[in-house]
Amino acid sequence: MTIRTAILRLLPLWAVLSSLMLGMGFVFLAGAPPLQAYEDLLRGALADKFGLATTLVKTTPLLFAGLGVAVALRAGLINIGAEGQIYLGGLAAALVGLYVGPFPQIVHVSLAMLAAFVAGGMWALLPAVLRLRRGVSEVITTLLMNYIGLYVVGVVVSGPLKEPRAPYPFSPPLAPSAFLPTIIPATDAHAGIIIALVLAILVYIFLEHTPAGFQVRMVGANPSAAAYAGVNVGRTVVLAMVVSGGLAGLGGASEVMGLKHRLFDAFSPGYGYDAIVVAFLGAGQPLGVIATAGFFGALRSGANVMQRSQGVPVAVIFAIQGLAVLFLAASLAVRRRMFRWSGRPTPSAEANPS
Amino acid sequence: MDVLRVEEVTKRFGPVIANDRVTLTVQAGTVHALLGENGAGKTSLVNVLYGLYQPDEGQIWLRGRPVRIRSPRDAIRLGIGMIHQHFTLVPQLTVAENIVLGARPRRPPFLDLPGAEREIESIANAYGLGVNPRLRVMDLSVGLQQRVEILKALYRGADLLILDEPTSVLTPSETEALFGVITGLVADGKSVIFISHKLDEVLGISQVITVLRRGRVAATIPRAEATPSALARLMVGRDVVFQIPKTHARASEPALEVTDLHVTGNLGHPAVSGVTFRLCRGEILGIAGVDGNGQSELAEAIAGLRPVTRGRISLNGCEVASWPPKARIAAGLGFIPADRYRLGLVPDFTVAENLVIKTFGDPAYTRRGFLRRQRIAAHARKLVAQFDIRVHGVQQPTRELSGGNQQKVVLAREVSLSPAVIIAMQPTRGLDVGASEYVLRALIAERDRGAAILHISTELEEILGVCDRVAVMFGGALMGIVRPEDATSEQVGLMMAGALHLIPASEPP
Numbered sequence: 092m093t094i095r096t097a098i099l100r101l102l103p104l105w106a107v108l109s110s111l112m113l114g115m116g117f118v119f120l121a122g123a124p125p126l127q128a129y130e131d132l133l134r135g136a137l138a139d140k141f142g143l144a145t146t147l148v149k150t151t152p153l154l155f156a157g158l159g160v161a162v163a164l165r166a167g168l169i170n171i172g173a174e175g176q177i178y179l180g181g182l183a184a185a186l187v188g189l190y191v192g193p194f195p196q197i198v199h200v201s202l203a204m205l206a207a208f209v210a211g212g213m214w215a216l217l218p219a220v221l222r223l224r225r226g227v228s229e230v231i232t233t234l235l236m237n238y239i240g241l242y243v244v245g246v247v248v249s250g251p252l253k254e255p256r257a258p259y260p261f262s263p264p265l266a267p268s269a270f271l272p273t274i275i276p277a278t279d280a281h282a283g284i285i286i287a288l289v290l291a292i293l294v295y296i297f298l299e300h301t302p303a304g305f306q307v308r309m310v311g312a313n314p315s316a317a318a319y320a321g322v323n324v325g326r327t328v329v330l331a332m333v334v335s336g337g338l339a340g341l342g343g344a345s346e347v348m349g350l351k352h353r354l355f356d357a358f359s360p361g362y363g364y365d366a367i368v369v370a371f372l373g374a375g376q377p378l379g380v381i382a383t384a385g386f387f388g389a390l391r392s393g394a395n396v397m398q399r400s401q402g403v404p405v406a407v408i409f410a411i412q413g414l415a416v417l418f419l420a421a422s423l424a425v426r427r428r429m430f431r432w433s434g435r436p437t438p439s440a441e442a443n444p445s
Numbered sequence: 446m447d448v449l450r451v452e453e454v455t456k457r458f459g460p461v462i463a464n465d466r467v468t469l470t471v472q473a474g475t476v477h478a479l480l481g482e483n484g485a486g487k488t489s490l491v492n493v494l495y496g497l498y499q500p501d502e503g504q505i506w507l508r509g510r511p512v513r514i515r516s517p518r519d520a521i522r523l524g525i526g527m528i529h530q531h532f533t534l535v536p537q538l539t540v541a542e543n544i545v546l547g548a549r550p551r552r553p554p555f556l557d558l559p560g561a562e563r564e565i566e567s568i569a570n571a572y573g574l575g576v577n578p579r580l581r582v583m584d585l586s587v588g589l590q591q592r593v594e595i596l597k598a599l600y601r602g603a604d605l606l607i608l609d610e611p612t613s614v615l616t617p618s619e620t621e622a623l624f625g626v627i628t629g630l631v632a633d634g635k636s637v638i639f640i641s642h643k644l645d646e647v648l649g650i651s652q653v654i655t656v657l658r659r660g661r662v663a664a665t666i667p668r669a670e671a672t673p674s675a676l677a678r679l680m681v682g683r684d685v686v687f688q689i690p691k692t693h694a695r696a697s698e699p700a701l702e703v704t705d706l707h708v709t710g711n712l713g714h715p716a717v718s719g720v721t722f723r724l725c726r727g728e729i730l731g732i733a734g735v736d737g738n739g740q741s742e743l744a745e746a747i748a749g750l751r752p753v754t755r756g757r758i759s760l761n762g763c764e765v766a767s768w769p770p771k772a773r774i775a776a777g778l779g780f781i782p783a784d785r786y787r788l789g790l791v792p793d794f795t796v797a798e799n800l801v802i803k804t805f806g807d808p809a810y811t812r813r814g815f816l817r818r819q820r821i822a823a824h825a826r827k828l829v830a831q832f833d834i835r836v837h838g839v840q841q842p843t844r845e846l847s848g849g850n851q852q853k854v855v856l857a858r859e860v861s862l863s864p865a866v867i868i869a870m871q872p873t874r875g876l877d878v879g880a881s882e883y884v885l886r887a888l889i890a891e892r893d894r895g896a897a898i899l900h901i902s903t904e905l906e907e908i909l910g911v912c913d914r915v916a917v918m919f920g921g922a923l924m925g926i927v928r929p930e931d932a933t934s935e936q937v938g939l940m941m942a943g944a945l946h947l948i949p950a951s952e953p954p
Contacts, residue, residue: 300815302806309802313791318750319782320802321771 102422103372104198107386110414115191119411122224123401135396136389142396144278148350150357150388152177154287154364155342156234157373157380158294159335161210164375165298166331167311172218173361174231175240176211180340181347182203182244188265188347199268204286204344211340211349212333214240219332223325229332237363252354256295262354271349283345288381290338295377339363368416387412446606447509448475448636451495454487463489466503466615469652471605476627476637478651480644482551482877483568491607494638496529507605512600526598527607529615532590536583541565543582544597562599568599572629579942587737588619595626606630607638612646616735617905617938626651642680642877644673656680679877691889699759700897701747701866702724706756708739708746716742718921720756724866728889729898731912731929733905734941738900739921741783747899748780749773761865771864779864781855783871783901785848789855792844796836797825799843800858801949824934832857833883849880856887857901870901883954885911905937919943 097360115125136146156173163170187203240323250258272279298304309317310327320326342362347354369387373379394408449471456464464486471477481489492498494505496514499684505512505522514520520527522750528950541562546797551557551564574592583589591611598606608627612620627637627650641647647654654671656663656679663679701724703731714840717739724730747758750772760776782788790799800823801810808937810817810824825839834853836846852872859867870889873881889911892898902908909929916926917940925947926941927954939942939945 220717231504300818302811302814302816304796305805305816309794312793313787315788316768316791316802319748319780321769321774323769323771 100374102129103374103383103419105279105420106372106422107383108413109418110411113414114407114411117403117407118403120177121401121403121407123403128397128401128403131400132390132393132397134391134393135400140275141278142282142392144275145392145395146385146389147280147284148383148388149391150344151283151287151349152342152362152368153365153387154291154381154384155345156283156339157362157369157384157444158287158291158377159338159340159342160366161368161373161375161380162294162307162331162338163215163335164370165311166307166328166335167314168219168222168328168332169230170215170332170335170337170339171230171367172236172240172336172363173342174236174361175233176191176214176242176336176339176358177343177346177359177363178237179214179343180207180211180337181354181358182247183340184269184347185262185265189252189255189262189268192266193268194245196268196272198278199266200271201350203269204341204347205346208337209340212337214340215332215336216329217332219329223328226436241357244354244358248354248356254383260356262293264352269348270352270436271350273347279350281349283346283349286341286345290341291377291381294338298377303330339366356384365412368412372415372419383410405440447471448473448507449638450506451490452504452506453492454490454493454500454505455753456486456493456498457501462660464493464500467657467660467662467667469655471611471636471638473636474631474634474640474654476631476651477536478647478654479638479640479643479657480647480676481657481663482642485657485680487657488609490657491527491638491640494520494607495525495760509703521603523693524602524604525607526595526601526603526605528594528598528609528611532594534582534590534593537581538580540576541578541583542591543593544578544600544833548597548601551914565596565600565722569596572599572626572633575624586619587614587735588622588833591615591623592626604634605636606637607640609640611639612643616941619648625652632890644676647676648673648832659892661662671765672905674876677878688762692893693913695911697726697895699723700731700761700899701899702757702759703747704757704759706743706746706758707754708742708751709713709754710739715732715754716921717746720918722916722923724897724899726865726895726897727892728910728913729892729900730926731908731915732899732901732918732923733908733915733937734903734918736903738918740870744780744782744868744899747868748778751863774862777865779859779862779867779896781852781859781867781869781872783874784852785855790843790851792842794843795840796829796834796843796846796854797822799854800825800828803858803862820907827937828857828861832887833936848875849877852880852884860887860891863894864896866899868899868901871903872900873902873904873907882909905941917941 118128135142137143157177160170160173175205178233183206184203187206188251191202200287212235215233218229220238221227221232222229242433245260248262250327252262253260254263271283274280274282274285298308306327307320309322310324314324346358351358365387369380369383390408393406397403398405447470451467451469453466453468454464454465455462467490481487486886489498490830493500494514495521496516505514512523514523516745529805541558544565545556545561551560562578569576572597576589576592582593594709595606611623615623628889648668648671653665654668654676656676658680675950704916705715706720706722707715708717720743722730732740742751748752749768753766757764758777760773763776763786765773786792795898801824804810805816811819822839829836832853834857835850843851872884872888876884888898888900899910900908912929914926915929915937917924917934920939920943924945927937927947936945
């Protein structure tokens with residue numbers, strides 16, 4: 092690996108660091124000492140049991156959905172629909188948690204998770220088929236299906252699934268056997284994070300070490316070459332999209348089964364959209380997604396502490412997140428310009444004439 | 446008088462030196478050829494002249510004055526015009542509209558299209574360009590589109606024209622016409638920098654020849670003192686064997702039979718109409734023709750990447766016209782596509798991965814659902830050694846390889862599958878002499894092994910040198926099949942231009 096490739100690989104890191112630097116300006120404008128505020132943020136996110144638990148809780152849905160978006164990304168698809176897939180996954184998990192059973196916890200949890208994966212996957216299948224059969228851009232369809240997903244859950248919890256006499260639309264509690272166990276006593280931290288981490292490693296193995304993953308990466312990197320090499324591009328696109336939606340669906344399930352234990356109306360504060368940022372900053376790599384999901388989880392968790400101690404509004408965190416995306420996009424444009432240098436794919440191609 | 450003097454110009458891209466202290470002088474009213482292999486630095490040098498790149502060192506003088514050319518706008522203002530290899534025209538607009546596009550209006554703020562049309566017509570007549578400014582560019586042939594590019598430069602007042610590989614898209618007769626235009630331009634006192642890697646063209650048109658090799662000027666010699674073999678030696682730094690030795694074909698039973706094949710192109714037009722031929726084991730059948738006469742569609746239809754409208758494709762006796770690509774690969778079809786970067790390779794994949802993109806699912810490389818990374822790497826190391834592919838390691842991204850080495854990756858992968866039929870489309874495009882020779886030798890070796898080879902190329906010399914029989918494709922149909930030893934370049938050239946139609950016959954012995 093040359094120094095140049097190393098720099099290019101680390102572009103997301105530069106983007107994050109630059110956004111944190113610029114974020115200090117915002118903190119300053121909010122009237123707080125930047126370094127002190129960042130210290131509080133870091134401490135709030137990681138230093139004690141409760142901060143750490145909050146970080147894990149916030150990381151979990153980002154990790155699930157970020158993995159999902161990343162799988163699609165590696166297949167050359169832009170899945171904007173993680174939010175809707177989260178809702179469908181949450182709904183499916185809630186239905187299994189409410190109406191199926193009773194089972195031993197391991198069985199019940201597995202069943203609910205499986206249902207969530209299938210539901211999220213189906214929610215992504217339709218855009219994949221539309222793209223394949225009719226050439227409709229999956230960016231548009233997945234985005235629009237987010238609203239359908241959100242309102243399907245809204246309708247269900249306002250009507251058939253509504254807890255009688257509840258002040259807000261939410262469902263009755265799930266059967267306790269469908270709860271994800273708590274991993275840090277006396278906190279909200281639940282086993283969802285462990286499942287997500289295991290899945291990240293499985294996704295990594297899938298992409299890098301299985302023929303199906305090879306196929307997905309080939310279709311993502313050069314679909315024409317994949318077709319040339321005999322790969323069924325359409326089938327691969329559908330497979331990647333269903334896995335992508337399924338993983339996002341698990342994010343919804345873990346929110347319902349691990350944190351809220353009920354199905355709430357509008358239960359996701361936009362995790363599915365943040366997941367797009369997580370996947371892009373993680374360069375579509377499962378291990379990168381772990382890092383970025385953890386980073387954003389920690390930011391969100393620490394932001395509350397920073398707000399309390401320094402009076403810096405939580406919104407600063409969202410500005411930093413936005414800046415990171417902006418910096419990444421800008422650095423990608425710079426990279427393109429670097430490639431254009433010589434009129435060849437890379438300058439190094441000229442370095443070693445045959 | 447010197448129009449242009451380039452003095453000690455050096456251009457670096459990071460650690461790579463594209464131009465190393467290049468010095469040359471272009472005299473008014475002459476054609477100055479820049480000759481060199483791919484990667485010799487021709488294109489980066491003219492991009493410096495046209496303001497697309499800034500030189501790191503050195504000085505450019507124009508008509509005796511030192512100049513700095515910061516952008517193409519500067520270059521145009523200084524009277525430098527560039528005709529790129531890939532045209533920069535808007536097909537939907539007329540010739541005149543294309544020419545005034547981006548130029549400073551003569552009577553601002555009005556466009557004055559009729560005035561421009563008159564002016565363009567008079568320039569066109571003066572230099573024998575024969576282009577009607579009112580026609581839409583999309584209706585013009587490639588040769589005429591190139592003239593529009595020349596007109597565009599002249600309209601902007603260029604008196605130094607840079608033509609980057611202008612003949613690569615032309616038929617032999619169009620090339621001749623272009624040379625006529627160039628001769629007229631220099632007779633009028635304009636100067637031309639003519640970039641090519643084709644010796645005969647350079648010898649045919651230029652008065653002075655500068656040979657570049659690995660970014661440096663190997664020599665500048667007047668036309669009168671140049672010989673083809675001397676130029677070739679200067680270009681590659683060693684003697685080049687032009688004739689690739691090969692024995693007579695021992696063709697036997699048919700491996701690929703195409704019967705009355707019809708294929709639709711991307712624009713819905715009939716791209717291939719009624720092509721019939723038979724290709725036998727142990728022979729190379731060439732398909733000559735100018736780019737865009739249905740060759741790509743023919744190759745893609747045989748490979749299964751494009752549906753067949755009508756007709757039959759028989760591979761080793763099996764009717765495969767409706768088979769998916771995978772099944773055709775399994776039945777012994779190899780394909781070296783023209784665009785290795787878009788079709789033949791996954792540039793972001795490693796060399797090792799690219800060598801197994803067709804076979805990664807085979808038991809040799811996948812066991813119990815997992816890729817056998819060690820085996821894949823070992824396979825790659827073997828092929829890298831066997832085909833002398835220059836890499837830092839088999840885990841290097843293929844994107845970083847030179848064009849010649851990328852082509853060797855494709856070639857190694859296809860040949861290593863021992864296919865019964867190989868479609869080789871433009872296998873030497875963009876390669877230097879050494880790499881081209883290597884690829885062609887490998888194809889002949891495959892033929893001698895018993896493979897049937899369909900060699901599609903626009904390089905006539907290459908086709909006539911390598912193939913056992915040559916079919917000429919024009920307008921989606923075969924104009925005839927000839928034997929290279931019986932055919933003259935002129936005859937084949939006429940067929941390529943659609944002016945001669947032989948009865949398709951001539952079966953292999």
